[in-house]
Structure formats: C-alpha cells, structure tokens
Amino acid sequence: MIVNEYNKLAPYYDFLARMVFGKRLLRAKLHFLHLLPEHAKICIIGGGTGHVLQQLLKNNPHTQIIYLEKSSKMIALARQKLNQNMLTQVRFVEGDVSNLAEEEKYDVIITNFFLDQFSERRLTILMKSLNSRLQAGGLWLFTDFVLTKRSKNYWWQFPLVKFMFAFFKLTVNIESNKLLEFNLFFQALGLEINNEQYFLKKLLVTRIYKRKSSK
Template structure:
C-alpha cells in the first residue's frame, strides 16, 4: 500500500483551458529559453534512477528524459487531464514509454511510502502561494526524495529589470484569470528548500536572470 489519495480534479487542473496552446504561447514569449532551462541539468540524473516529474505539462521534458537518460521508473504527475493526455501521446511510441506511470493529480497522489532518487519540478512551484508550498507541496515532495537524492528545480524568480517585473506581473494576472492559479506573486525559493533539508549544489540563470535552473541535494 502506498497510501495515495484519489484526485478529484480542480482546483489545480485549471490548465485544461490552455493545454492546446500553452507550449506555443511559451515559445512565442520566450523562444526556446524555457525548454533549454528545463533540460539543462538532465545530464546530472544518475543512470537507472527512479524519477518523480510533477507539473510537466504536455510532456516535452518527459520525452527528453526518456530519449536521453537511462532510467528505471518515472512517475509523471499532472493536474490537468488534457495536459496528461498530450504527454501520453507525446511519448507513446518511444522505446522506454512503458517505464512511465501517469497519474492525474497534484502532490496528494504521491504515496507516503513512495521514494525517488530524483524529483523534478519544471515551472511548477510558482503556481502556489508560499503557505501552500510550506504546508503541503514541498513537505510531500521533500519526504519522497531519498537522502542523497536531487531535486531539479526550474522556475521563474524575482527578475532584476523593470520590464521583466511587468512581464511577470502580466503573466500572473493572465494565469489567475484563465487557469485559476492560486499564487499572485513569486515566493523566495531558497529558504523554502533549506527548510526541508536541501542544499543547492548547482545553478544556472536564463532569460536575463528571470529564470533559474538549479539542483538541490537532500542531506
């Protein structure tokens, strides 16, 4: 028994409304930069790792993992049922597609006894309030990461330039309106990670320091 809860859909499934256009819109605004950031540390994933990828959307990053990394198991968690369907279709013809277990849901569908060598959160944590991150999302993800395991984090961070701040403000207003996300602004991520026993071992900035990709190791 893994003590997993059954997921009943929204509030976290609001990206159903945008699933068909999300990757196109991201590329329209940022080009290939967001994909480059997500993939930057994939090479650090040890061979034959058990990986939890949560919030991976339509499956581009999952495809890259299955093609380029020799993994033993991937649990793919996505709250948008339409995004999940797109991800399944994207990898269904790959040789290693049977390694993937697709789950519709959020952090609550991860069993209390489940453990992973690697956790990946691509542009996921910025959807939640600091309170939700502290109380539910990060405790569950940190608990399922094995000691010595790595958390590959890619997300927007507080940008240094006024036009980036305005872009971020606009993005939050758009996604709150269209996808009903709960967050209104970015949290300060490093204190959240260190509070759960993780230490940053590598980091790289993208999009003029508006996006960061980093590796956090669990002590």
C-alpha cells in the same frame, strides 16, 4: 478550494510559451538533465505537455518515471510524444501530490514552473510533503522564474512577471499572485544547491538541490 483548470490551456500552452520566450524555457528545463543519475526513480510534478519527459527518456532508457499532472489533456499530449518502449517506463498519475503513495521514495524530484502557483502557506506544506518522499542523497531539479529588485533588468522583468500571474490567474485560476523566494523554502528543508544556471538576464533559473545523506 483552488482548482487549476489547465485542461483549457493545454492545446495552446506550448505555442504561448514559445511566442513569449522562444526556446528559453525549454533550454532551462533541459539544462541539467544529463546530470541526473542512471537507473533513477524519478517523479515529475506538474509535467505539462511532456518535453522534459521525452528528452529524459532519450538520455536514460533505464530510468523509471512517475509523471504527476492534474490535467488529463496535458497527460494526453505527453503520451503522444513517446514511443511504445518509452511508455513502458512511465507511470502517469492524474491528480495532485495527495495521489502519490506516501511510502514511495524517489531518487529525483522534478518541479519545472510548478511551485510558483501556490501561496506561501500551501507551498510550505507541499514542499515538505515532497521532500519526505525524496531519498537521502536524492536530487530535486527546480526550474522557475526569479525576480531580483537590485537587477538592472527589473524594470522590464517585473511587469512581465506581473502580466504572467494575471494571465494564469484569469485562465487557470492559480492561487498565487507573486513570485516567492523559493530558495528560502528549500533551505528550510535542509536542501543545498548542487548546481545552478541562469537564463534570460537572470529571470529564469534552474537548480539541482541535494538532500543530505543519512549519517
């Protein structure tokens, strides 16, 4: 069984991200938050240290959020970013997707730099499970790295991505060792791109996928 040891990395995670990418990762994660519906029930999967959580609650003080994160230290850091009123809107869940109630449905699911940890087989199972919890007409906000071999920037993007996977394999024991074609997994679930924005010479992408409404 793969065990991701993000507790070890939690105190340094934000610093390392800023050192390598500046504020680009954060900008990508925040880019479409203003498009999320008011009064939505939102599930953030693998939310890390909570920057998105903080901004999301500032934008929409009426939303309800389930914050799923395997690392107790990441959850502690996320809590520290919130005031008492914000904390009443968030239910923190320590664990993985199996710790979410199967019958619970969400208007929005957010996965930022989370899906890249898994093998193709596990990702298929995971995304199917998450999609079953998304309301008809619901939104899935996805942000992650993408690689395009035809890109003129591939010569520097590929070794950077290779280094990142090696680093996270060594430090937190992630399962995957390469970027998958994430859009194919969303398409297989019948989710359609509603909005899309690239960053860092198209190495980063943030997308809003929409689940079809029931007829």
